[in-house]
Structures are given as structure tokens and as C-alpha cells.
Amino acid sequence: MKKELSAIEAKYEAQKIAFGPMFFQSVIALRDLGILEFINKHRKGVSIDTIVETLDVSEYGINLLIEAAAVIGVLEVENKVVKITKIGFFLLKDEMTRINVNFMNDVCYMGAKAMTDSIVKGKPEGLKVLGDWPTIYEGLSILPEPAKKSWFDFDHYYSDGAFPEALKIVFRNQPKLIFDVGGNTGKWSFACCAHDADVRIKILDLPVQLKVARQNATEKGLLDRIDFHAIDLLNTEQKIPQGPDVIWMSQFLDCFSKEEIVQILKNAYQAASETTTLYILEPFFDNQAYPAAEYSLVATSLYFTIMANGNSKMYSIDVMKELVKESGFEVVETYPLIGDSYHSILECRKRADV
Amino acid sequence: MKKELSAIEAKYEAQKIAFGPMFFQSVIALRDLGILEFINKHRKGVSIDTIVETLDVSEYGINLLIEAAAVIGVLEVENKVVKITKIGFFLLKDEMTRINVNFMNDVCYMGAKAMTDSIVKGKPEGLKVLGDWPTIYEGLSILPEPAKKSWFDFDHYYSDGAFPEALKIVFRNQPKLIFDVGGNTGKWSFACCAHDADVRIKILDLPVQLKVARQNATEKGLLDRIDFHAIDLLNTEQKIPQGPDVIWMSQFLDCFSKEEIVQILKNAYQAASETTTLYILEPFFDNQAYPAAEYSLVATSLYFTIMANGNSKMYSIDVMKELVKESGFEVVETYPLIGDSYHSILECRKRADV
CATH class of the missing domain: 1.10.10.10 (Winged helix-like DNA-binding domain superfamily/Winged helix DNA-binding domain)
Structure with missing residues (x-):
């Protein structure tokens, strides 16, 4: 305009x-x-x-x-x-358009009416039309259809495209131990194991998610290379363990508010050594090649408000860099719009001046 | 585009x-x-x-x-x-934009989800979110707020602007007796009485509407000049009486399907003499000065589908002229976009060749 x-x-x-x-x-x-x-x-x-x-x-x-x-x-x-x-x-x-339309209609349409309410209360008030959970994450596996299919199609579409290129970037320095923070169902960890025969992974997530990840890892015969660490990253008492070569956060930080992101990154900071690399994979809304993509990502922010958790959003790349800095890290390299995806990777190290 | x-x-x-x-x-x-x-x-x-x-x-x-x-x-x-x-x-x-936004949000938003259903069933399936009526007309006076205020603001905005200019057109030939078909609350009839001291009016409508019109006419002291004729125009047994100089239908025919419009106009035909003039006042969607207006009127068609009655819509001027012709009338004059409004008037007479 x-x-x-x-x-x-x-x-x-x-x-x-x-x-x-x-x-x-x-x-x-x-x-x-x-x-x-x-x-x-x-x-x-x-x-x-x-x-x-x-x-x-x-x-x-x-x-x-x-x-x-x-x-x-x-x-x-x-x-x-x-x-x-x-x-x-x-x-x-068009796949992206179809997925967006169905996500809007099946997951978000009715709940969007509660946008003002959601902002006033800081809670996803629209989620009530799908079920009685504090956030959508508790309800994902039991969402009513067609909301469930449309949610997973949407999630899948906006994440998987980035993995092939991301693997090349992360494995450039042959890491031996990767912490997959917010590893969810384990998709990224399994991709790492397939990409590199020697790497070991620790998936960090809520107990309920780890159950799914462990089940999937068992089926893939990867229990000797992947282990699991239950953690609630909103609880400052719970620390990320020491020792990883890489800390990986894929489309994870957008599930949190700015204050929470700083808290999580500070937790990563205490776990990192001078040689640890923190990679943040996110679709930043202001760093897109096409207006259609920016439009979709800002709409996704509104979804977080009304349906997901009431307090997170897609971030601009500058805001995320500020939060990284505030937490004691610095961005040493930016990989914009990797591969055939909407994502950028921020490669971060502990700041020398902290 | x-x-x-x-x-x-x-x-x-x-x-x-x-x-x-x-x-x-x-x-x-x-x-x-x-x-x-x-x-x-x-x-x-x-x-x-x-x-x-x-x-x-x-x-x-x-x-x-x-x-x-x-x-x-x-x-x-x-x-x-x-x-x-x-x-x-x-x-x-902007008044029009505000009214449209509120109408969309308060009256139509939730019900619009039932659009496919409404078309399949030929019924306003979206209306259920406001109340349990076969059409919105039965529920108008008891709509929940804010739907009620937004509905009446919308209705008011899109009709009243046309009246001053319409009065000049209709009274050009000094009619003595006007039939106000679908006269609703009587607004047009009262405007006629104020405009011309001698004219007499007969309001034709459903009994439930006439009750409101009669009450309003009583308050205005117009019972000596306005009388009332209860009629259900979807019942072909019920005939419009003979004798009017003018038959007036203001934003009335858009509440009906094409087949019903022909039936109503044929009823008017049997009531009309060679000197009777039929005036049809409508906002035709293809006859607007600004794209914003066309856009609003087509959206209003969709409202009829989901919320109002499931089978009516705003018409194009050509379609309405065809229906007029099919009923035995002909359009002798078209007054496009009269005054400060979205409306056109079709002036019709009985066809000589019928």
C-alpha cells in the first residue's frame, strides 16, 4: 500500500x-x-x-x-x-493457499470473534470453541475434525521445507551432541540422525511431548543415539544441562512472549560453553520474499493470540536479535530464507563482553 | 480486477x-x-x-x-x-463503512460459517446463532443486542437516503391513491403524507407488520389518510385490490426469489389499470457509481442467504427488468442512483402487447 x-x-x-x-x-x-x-x-x-x-x-x-x-x-x-x-x-x-484457507476456516474462524477478549485477558479465548484447554498444545492430539487435520497440515507446511538446508548449516562444524530444545515429536532429531551417523541428540521438552518423541524414536530404532530430558522452560528452577555442541530451537521461540524468550535464552546461556553454537530457526515476518508470505505470518501471529496461547506471535528479525543480545548471546551469522522455505536461521554464540 | x-x-x-x-x-x-x-x-x-x-x-x-x-x-x-x-x-x-463493519460483526459473522449449508438447504442456516425463526423478519423486534442495533442501522442507512428524490418522482403526476406494498413500519407512507396534503395511502403487508404500521400511524394522527390491507404475497389466493394510481415497492422485491417476484408482480398486474404506475425502488448492484457500493450490495446478497431467508438477493438491473417484463409490465423510465443514495427507480406500466 x-x-x-x-x-x-x-x-x-x-x-x-x-x-x-x-x-x-x-x-x-x-x-x-x-x-x-x-x-x-x-x-x-x-x-x-x-x-x-x-x-x-x-x-x-x-x-x-x-x-x-x-x-x-x-x-x-x-x-x-x-x-x-x-x-x-x-x-x-495452490498448496499454501489451500492450507491457509482451511486453517482459517476449520481452526480459526469461529474463535477469531474472541480477538478483543483474548487480548484483554491475555488468553486464547477463541480456543473454547474447540475444547477446554489452557493452550492449544494440550489439545492438539484430541482436536475435533476437521480442525485437527487442518492444524497439522498448516504446521507441517510451514516447518518441513526448511530442514534440508538447515541440516547443511548445522552440520558444517560436525557437532557431536545436539540439544533439540522443544523437540516436539522428534522430527528434527530423526533428520539429524539420518544426516550424520555419529551425532547424538538430547530432546528437551515437556513430559507429555517426550512421551510421543520417545515412542517415535523407539519405532525408528534410535534409542541408542537419542535421549530425553523432561523440562518446563517456563519454570526458571529447571536448567538446561551443560555440554552441547549445538543448541537447536526450531519454530519454538514464537510460542512465547518476549519476556519468556529472554528467560529461555538465558537458560540456554548458562548451559552453553564458549564453543557452543545456538541456532534459532524462525519464519520472521519482515524477512520474506513475497507479500503473500508476510501476510500469512502476521495472520499466524493472530492465531497465536486467539487460539494457541494468547501471548506469543511471529517476530520480526530485529526484535529477535535484540532478545538474543539481551540474553547474553550475539548473532554471528544470519542465513535468510534458507532453501525452499519461509525460515531464516540465526547462528548465535555467547557474547565476549558479557 | x-x-x-x-x-x-x-x-x-x-x-x-x-x-x-x-x-x-x-x-x-x-x-x-x-x-x-x-x-x-x-x-x-x-x-x-x-x-x-x-x-x-x-x-x-x-x-x-x-x-x-x-x-x-x-x-x-x-x-x-x-x-x-x-x-x-x-x-x-465513515458512516457507511462503520455500519457495514458492525453489520458484518454483530449480525453476520458467526452465521456466515453456515453459508454452504444455507445454499444446500435453501434456508438461512446462519440465523440459528441469533434465534430460532424461519426467517429473520419474524425475529427482528426481538434480536439480541448488539445484532438488533446493527441490523436496524444497516437497514436505515441503505433505505432512507432515497426518499426525498423518490417523492419528487412519484408525485410528478399527483397520484391520489398509493398502494405501499410491503410498507413495513410505514416510513414511506408517512413521508408521502407529509409531502402531499391530499394523497391517500393503503399499506399492504403481513398482519404482524401492519400492527406496527397502524400503531405508528395512530401516533402520527394519520389514520384518516392511511388504511391497511393484510396480505401474504406468497399466497397466490390473496389478491392486491384494484384501483391505485401508484403501486410502490421499496426495497421489497429483493426479499424474494425470482419466481416469487414474478408471482408478486403478476398480482400487481391484476390490480393495475392502464393508468396505474408501478414504481420499483431497489439498490441494483450493477448500477452503482462506486466499487465500494457494489461490493456492499453483493455482500448484502450473501446476508440474505445465510441470515435473512435463504433465497433472496440483490439483483442486477437487467434481471429485474426481465422479471418486470415477464409479469406483463414494461419499464417506461429508469431513474438511476436517485439523490444521495444507492437506489434506482424503475417506472413501469402495463404492457400494451399483453
Whole structure:
């Protein structure tokens, strides 16, 4: 929005925001009733009459949804012949867009109504529509469908793309012992074991998560190389053990507030030696190649507020660097947008001046 | 959306649709927590630190909502100084935009989730979140707040602007007897009585509506000039009486499906003489001066689907003219966008060739 808008343009943009939820739901209906797919199959266009004759949807519904889709640029209508636009095609076929749409509709839509409340209370008040948990993490394995599938699709999409490139960066100095802090189901640890035959891993996480990670490690026959350390990083009494070559935090710190991040990084600081490298992998919203990605990440911040925990968010790269510094580390190298992903890696060492 | 978008632009536009509801709710929070108003008062900009110090909202919430607002062009942030944009100003101060936002949030947001269902069933399935009525019309007087206020603000805003100019058009030929079909609370009839000292009016509507209209007419001392005719226009047995100089239908036909409109207009046809004029006042979505207005009217169609009655919509001017013709009338004059309103008037007479 760099150029100056006229009043007429600004008023139009304001209405797009005002009726955003209505048109969003009209796109869901257009897709779920098979209308968008049918139109997409007719690349040269298809008449509204043919759509009405072919699909088992009322003439009223078809006309209504096509008019709505035309207004937001998802379809083009000329002489009662309808074509899909590029925007419509992305909504129908692009993986990122599909995943975002389903995440919005199945996980976040109803809960988003509680945004003001969530900010006032500092709690994810929208989560109540899915279940009675203090944060979404307690409920992940028992989320109702389709929320569960849409949540995991979203999580998966925004994390796995970074791993191949990240492995190259982390193993540049052949670490022997890696602490996977917030290791969750163990995906990163298993990738490390596959990448390097000698590395040993310690997964640090809450007991409930470690149960899942241990189960997965058992199935993969990796219990001789991976061990587990139960820890609640919000409890300052509980210390990360000494001795790792690498401390790894992958999409972990965005689950916490700024104050909590400093506390966690200070805990890492007391565990680190002069030769320990701390790697922070995050999708920083201000460090993206495409506006679509920045848009998605800021929306993800809002998800944290209403559904996840009420107090975390995606961070800008500058804010994270400040928090790193405040904790006694310094960023010695930044690897922006590694591989085919939205993530950057901050490589950190203990500051010499602390 | 006339110009051809690049893939990157189209993907961005698709994400705007995908996260429309999330950003909508972030704007609601930004407004309801007083942040938008505070920023608006500082036209030259205000630092985020000052906002955090002044307002009783968490630093987390303020940063989050400002980041979200910047992404959608509601605020501009430069060197941690925030300014409101034109879009933000419209959201905060423009009457149409405010009314649309509140209508979306208070009346339609939760119900919109049921759009696919509403189309499949041909019923306003979203209405259930407000109350247990077959259509919203049965529930209007007992809607829960804030839905009730937002509904009436919306209805009021989109109808009253047309009346002054409409009176001039209708009274050009000094009608003695006007039938106000679907007269609702009587607002148009009272305006007619104020405009012309001699005109007599018959309000035709459902008994429950006539009760309100009669009460209002009594209070205004107009019972000697206005009478009432109870009629259910969806019942083909019930006929509009003969004899009016003018049959007036103001924002009435958009409450019905195309088939029902033809049925109602045929009923008007049997009541009309060669000298009767039928006036249809409607906001046609394809006949608007500004894209913001077209956008709002198409969104209103979607409201009819999910919340109002499940089968009506705003019409294009061509479709309405076809329905007029099919019913035995012809449009002898079109008055586009009369006065300071979104409405056009179709002046119709019985066709000579029927």
C-alpha cells in the first residue's frame, strides 16, 4: 500500500476489510459445492446455464456465489460466460493457499470473534470453541475434525521445507551432541540422525511431548543415539544441562512472549560453553520474499493470540536479535530464507563482553 | 480486477481472501480497544512506546494489532512511529463503512460459517446463532443486542437516503391513491403524507407488520389518510385490490426469489389499470457509481442467504427488468442512483402487447 490512495479507492479497500469474512465464506461455499472446480475444468469459460444444468446446486446459489466471486476477482464473467482467474486458481490448487484457507476456516474462524477478549485477558479465548484447554498444545492430539487435520497440515507446511538446508548449516562444524530444545515429536532429531551417523541428540521438552518423541524414536530404532530430558522452560528452577555442541530451537521461540524468550535464552546461556553454537530457526515476518508470505505470518501471529496461547506471535528479525543480545548471546551469522522455505536461521554464540 | 495479475500478485490477493476473517477481527480489536482512535488523534504520527504507555492494553496486544493493521494498509509504521491511513480513517469514521463493519460483526459473522449449508438447504442456516425463526423478519423486534442495533442501522442507512428524490418522482403526476406494498413500519407512507396534503395511502403487508404500521400511524394522527390491507404475497389466493394510481415497492422485491417476484408482480398486474404506475425502488448492484457500493450490495446478497431467508438477493438491473417484463409490465423510465443514495427507480406500466 505504498502509493497514495484516492478517497474512493480507500473506501473500497475499507469495504473489502468490512466484508472480508462474508466473501471468505462465499469462496468456501464456491469451492465445497464443486462450482470452482467445475469452472476451472473449462479454461475457455463455461456458461452459467451449463453450470446450473450440470451441478446439483440451486440456480439461486450458483448465481449468488458467482456474483460474489466476480466482485473479489476470483472469477470473471462476460456475457454470462464464467472463467476462473489466477486468484481463483490459487484458491483452488495452490498448496499454501489451500492450507491457509482451511486453517482459517476449520481452526480459526469461529474463535477469531474472541480477538478483543483474548487480548484483554491475555488468553486464547477463541480456543473454547474447540475444547477446554489452557493452550492449544494440550489439545492438539484430541482436536475435533476437521480442525485437527487442518492444524497439522498448516504446521507441517510451514516447518518441513526448511530442514534440508538447515541440516547443511548445522552440520558444517560436525557437532557431536545436539540439544533439540522443544523437540516436539522428534522430527528434527530423526533428520539429524539420518544426516550424520555419529551425532547424538538430547530432546528437551515437556513430559507429555517426550512421551510421543520417545515412542517415535523407539519405532525408528534410535534409542541408542537419542535421549530425553523432561523440562518446563517456563519454570526458571529447571536448567538446561551443560555440554552441547549445538543448541537447536526450531519454530519454538514464537510460542512465547518476549519476556519468556529472554528467560529461555538465558537458560540456554548458562548451559552453553564458549564453543557452543545456538541456532534459532524462525519464519520472521519482515524477512520474506513475497507479500503473500508476510501476510500469512502476521495472520499466524493472530492465531497465536486467539487460539494457541494468547501471548506469543511471529517476530520480526530485529526484535529477535535484540532478545538474543539481551540474553547474553550475539548473532554471528544470519542465513535468510534458507532453501525452499519461509525460515531464516540465526547462528548465535555467547557474547565476549558479557 | 481488470488488469492481468502476475502470479505473485495473484497469490497475495488469494491470501487476502484466505485470512480476511482474521484481519477483520484484528481491525475490530484495534477499534474496540481504542487504539485506532488514539492513533487517529495524532495525525502526524505517534510512537508505539507512547501508545503502550498511554493505553490500558498490553504491549503484546498493541504490537500485534499494529503489525496486522500495517499489513492490510490500515496503519503506516515508520521508525516505530504509527500513522492512520485513509483506509483506517474510513474504518473509524465513515458512516457507511462503520455500519457495514458492525453489520458484518454483530449480525453476520458467526452465521456466515453456515453459508454452504444455507445454499444446500435453501434456508438461512446462519440465523440459528441469533434465534430460532424461519426467517429473520419474524425475529427482528426481538434480536439480541448488539445484532438488533446493527441490523436496524444497516437497514436505515441503505433505505432512507432515497426518499426525498423518490417523492419528487412519484408525485410528478399527483397520484391520489398509493398502494405501499410491503410498507413495513410505514416510513414511506408517512413521508408521502407529509409531502402531499391530499394523497391517500393503503399499506399492504403481513398482519404482524401492519400492527406496527397502524400503531405508528395512530401516533402520527394519520389514520384518516392511511388504511391497511393484510396480505401474504406468497399466497397466490390473496389478491392486491384494484384501483391505485401508484403501486410502490421499496426495497421489497429483493426479499424474494425470482419466481416469487414474478408471482408478486403478476398480482400487481391484476390490480393495475392502464393508468396505474408501478414504481420499483431497489439498490441494483450493477448500477452503482462506486466499487465500494457494489461490493456492499453483493455482500448484502450473501446476508440474505445465510441470515435473512435463504433465497433472496440483490439483483442486477437487467434481471429485474426481465422479471418486470415477464409479469406483463414494461419499464417506461429508469431513474438511476436517485439523490444521495444507492437506489434506482424503475417506472413501469402495463404492457400494451399483453
